[in-house]
Amino acid sequence: MSQLTEIVIKRLEEKGIHSDIIPGFVRNVINAISINPEWSLQDLNSRLHFLGWDDFELDEHTLQLVIAGFEAGGLSKRGTI
Numbered sequence: 167m168s169q170l171t172e173i174v175i176k177r178l179e180e181k182g183i184h185s186d187i188i189p190g191f192v193r194n195v196i197n198a199i200s201i202n203p204e205w206s207l208q209d210l211n212s213r214l215h216f217l218g219w220d221d222f223e224l225d226e227h228t229l230q231l232v233i234a235g236f237e238a239g240g241l242s243k244r245g246t247i
Contacts, residue, residue, distance in 0.1 A: 170235045195232050
């Protein structure tokens with residue numbers, strides 16, 4: 167597991183997402199970005215809330231970490247970490 171992936175996991179856990187559901191959350195974030203890379207953070211959060219992530223508000227820093235982890239190959243569209 168890459169250091170960037172570990173940072174993403176730790177950050178999401180600190181924000182209240184249980185480690186068991188982090189892969190699903192990451193998958194939903196990456197899929198939403200893939201659908202429309204031009205979405206604002208507010209649009210992305212609306213999409214995540216629509217998908218059932220009501221108790222979590224994605225912030226810009228965490229979003230950038232997820233994107234960087236995906237681009238580096240440590241996170242995948244399937245949510246595998």
